[in-house]
């Protein structure tokens with residue numbers, strides 16, 4: 001099939017999947033008023049592939065058809081730059097608000113397939129083969145995935161097997177000749193109503209004895225026994241003027257329930273290997289690829305925040321004050337440091353152990369991963385301090401066009417804009433910093449790749465300490481030669 005259009009994507013969502021929202025079983029997510037804004041935004045991403053084919057598409061190595069660049073297994077630094085350019089096009093379409101644009105899992109599965117040898121360990125050759133075939137399948141059919149990698153938050157102080165008597169966390173309960181049977185729940189699947197398939201793979205380590213919880217697979221959203229319970233919708237059924245972001249970009253988060261779901265063995269990538277469950281993430285270079293995608297998106301969000309702050313400050317004249325300039329400068333600092341780290345990651349890309357496959361340098365990315373959950377909330381806080389009460393001078397389009405039109409026109413004007421344009425900008429700002437969607441996005445940035453505390457602690461654990469320690473050691477005992485020319489291009493292992 002090759003790269004799909006938005007229309008083809010929308011047709012694929014009408015498949016009988018079980019989605020629950022606010023007590024209602026949703027028959028058709030593509031037409032439901034609380035979903036269709038997001039459906040159209042994802043569809044737009046598919047259309048962008050055809051509007052920018054030179055950036056977004058490449059020739060499938062198997063079918064020769066044009067397929068999405070973010071599925072590519074990079075074989076050079078240039079490939080990594082191509083992938084970034086495509087990620088950026090998609091990120092800009094939502095100003096970085098849709099964290100789960102298709103590239104998130106496209107890059108993940110390209111990574112898994114590229115490093116399938118790590119999955120094949122301890123006799124899992126068939127699982128690894130399934131994974132490689134599956135990656136080709138989603139690439140050549142342009143399928144969009146959600147994933148659910150964390151078990152429900154019952155009691156974080158005990159293991160998966162001890163959550164709710166062992167029945168809550170997703171686990172294997174049976175097997176036939178051609179499938180395994182799974183039961184339980186997974187905590188969240190963002191984009192679930194708008195995805196073609198659900199992927200399950202490790203999000204955290206597991207105890208060696210908990211084999212039945214160590215399962216990885218991928219299945220269509222309409223697989224029997226699979227259901228999704230959504231949180232409240234934050235998608236506003238109002239015009240773009242009133243909620244320019246909420247009306248389009250609520251990518252939705254849902255709990256996944258597995259009620260004795262049959263997973264065809266051809267779709268099982270791991271079954272019972274508790275050691276492999278940790279290794280595929282820790283040793284399979286996933287961090288290098290996924291954080292590259294995530295930080296390219298985060299860069300876009302910071303660029304948007306800087307642009308928004310500048311426009312607001314310029315509209316009300318507060319950018320003439322030095323402390324407001326300093327606040328805008330702080331957002332710019334975060335934006336530029338992010339851009340630099342992403343460039344450093346691509347420039348430092350390296351071939352992995354003679355495999356012919358390239359990975360971005362994960363060190364600048366890991367540093368950002370620990371910091372970004374603080375930076376984006378900080379950027380939002382700075383925007384609040386820059387805009388002040390202006391975010392409350394935000395009557396609706398109905399007010400602007402109603403009986404108070406002439407008063408609004410006079411009293412809502414700004415230094416360099418009429419009332420309508422001032423209100424439009426501040427409503428956009430409020431949708432970014434204060435609406436329900438904004439609150440959800442704040443939580444997303446803090447937790448979607450675990451929390452900042454554990455992310456930063458992990459950086460310390462995996463960091464190459466050789467050179468910094470040698471710098472210290474030279475003054476502690478016999479002189480030690482410090483290799484000042486070390487280029488550290490091998491990445492954090």
Ligand SMILES: Cc1cc2nc3c(=O)[nH]c(=O)nc-3n(C[C@H](O)[C@H](O)[C@H](O)COP(=O)(O)OP(=O)(O)OC[C@H]3O[C@@H](n4cnc5c(N)ncnc54)[C@H](O)[C@@H]3O)c2cc1C
Nearest residue numbers: 147148149150153156188189190253443444447448450451
């Ligand atoms: C908007 C949003 C969308 C998401 N989308 C997805 C998705 O699509 N797919 C998916 O799989 N997941 C998704 N997640 C879930 C995400 O993976 C988890 O939120 C993340 O792994 C953290 O787990 P938790 O939320 O259960 O928090 P917890 O792990 O319960 O953490 C809560 C607090 O306890 C602390 N804590 C917990 N355990 C420990 C520990 N062992 N040591 C020290 N401190 C600890 C944490 O630091 C934190 O402060 C999403 C989350 C959000 C908020």
